[in-house]
Amino acid sequence: MTARAKVLVTGKAGQxxxxxxxxxxxxxEIVTLGRPELDIADRASVARAFAAVxxxxxxxxxxxxxxxxxxxxxxxxxxxxxxxxxxxxxxxxEQGCPVIHFSTDYVFPGDKPDPYRETDETGPVSVYxxxxxxxxxxxxxxxxxxxxxxxxxVYSPDGRNFLKTMLRLARERDEIGVVGDQHGTPTSAxxxxxxxxxVVRHVxxxxxxxxxxxxxxxxxxxxxxWAGFAEEIFAQxxxxxxxSARVRRITTADYKTAAARPANSRLDTTRLSxxxxxxxxxxxxxxxxxxxxxxxxxxxxxxxxxxxxTFSHKGRREHLSSVSANRER
Numbered sequence: 425m426t427a428r429a430k431v432l433v434t435g436k437a438g439q440x441x442x443x444x445x446x447x448x449x450x451x452x453e454i455v456t457l458g459r460p461e462l463d464i465a466d467r468a469s470v471a472r473a474f475a476a477v478x479x480x481x482x483x484x485x486x487x488x489x490x491x492x493x494x495x496x497x498x499x500x501x502x503x504x505x506x507x508x509x510x511x512x513x514x515x516x517x518e519q520g521c522p523v524i525h526f527s528t529d530y531v532f533p534g535d536k537p538d539p540y541r542e543t544d545e546t547g548p549v550s551v552y553x554x555x556x557x558x559x560x561x562x563x564x565x566x567x568x569x570x571x572x573x574x575x576x577x578v579y580s581p582d583g584r585n586f587l588k589t590m591l592r593l594a595r596e597r598d599e600i601g602v603v604g605d606q607h608g609t610p611t612s613a614x615x616x617x618x619x620x621x622x623v624v625r626h627v628x629x630x631x632x633x634x635x636x637x638x639x640x641x642x643x644x645x646x647x648x649x650w651a652g653f654a655e656e657i658f659a660q661x662x663x664x665x666x667x668s669a670r671v672r673r674i675t676t677a678d679y680k681t682a683a684a685r686p687a688n689s690r691l692d693t694t695r696l697s698x699x700x701x702x703x704x705x706x707x708x709x710x711x712x713x714x715x716x717x718x719x720x721x722x723x724x725x726x727x728x729x730x731x732x733x734t735f736s737h738k739g740r741r742e743h744l745s746s747v748s749a750n751r752e753r
Contacts, residue, residue, distance in 0.1 A: 432479035435486030443613035464508030509559035513566035522569035529576035534686020550683040580613035594667035604651035604673035608689030612710035641691035644707035
C-alpha cells in the first residue's frame, strides 16, 4: 500500500482548515494544527510542530483577520500575517518541502474596472491588506517552492461568515440592508479545499517544476455584489423552507468602518486553470449546497447558524465585507 502524503495545515479552527480536515482524499494525510500547539507567530512553536509532523508539504491558512481592528493593532497584524507566514515558509524550506500560502483580494486597491490578474499592480488600502501583501513577499523570499493563493469572500457551514449571518438575520427581521457597490465572488471553503488537494498533488508529482511556483487567484466562477450574494442566499433558503428576507441595497458611504474595503474584489483565475487544471464552480451552485447543508443540520432552530457575528439594525453593520479570504474566520 502506498503511503499517504502528509500535509500540515496551520490554523485548525478556521474555515479553510476545517474544510481540509473533512476532505475525502485517501492519498493525503491531512494534519491540522493551531494554537496552542502551533502558533505561527512563535518561531519555536513552528519548529516544534514541523519536527513532530514532518510533512512533505504545508498549507498555511492561519492569519490575523480582524480587518478593522488591524487599523490600530498594526504590530499584531504584521506579526502574524507577515512574520508568522515567514516562519512557516522558512520551516518548510528547512525541511525541503513546498509551502502553499493563502492570501487575499485585499492586496489590491479595488479601483480596477476588470477582474484582477496576478500580474496587476498591488496597492492595499488597509493595514490588513498591507500585512497580507507583506506576508506574500515574506513567503516568496523564505521558500522558492511556494504557491500563493489569493481568494475572497469565503464562506462555509463552519465559523463566522456572511452566509451564516444573513440566514440568522433573516430569522430576526423582514428586511436587511446590504452593501451593493462592492463586487467580488463568493467562494466556498469546500471548493477551496478541493482545489488545494489538486494543487498539492500537482506539486508533489512535479516537485522540481517551475510552472506551479508563484501567485495564483483562486475563487469561484462569476461575480456579484454583497447585496446580490444575500439575495441568492435567501432565494436558496426559501426554496428549502428556510429563513429569507428582503434585501435593501445600501452604499459603502452609508456606514463608516475603520478600514477601507476594495470596491472591486474580482479575481481572474485563468492562470490557475491553465497550470493546475482547476475549473471553478459557479458561485451560485456552491451557495445552494452550503445553504442546504446548514438547513439540514437543524432546520427548526438557530443552532446551525451559531457562531455568526452580531450586527446592528438598519444596515449599519449588516454587511460583512470584513470577512475575506481565509478568515479564522
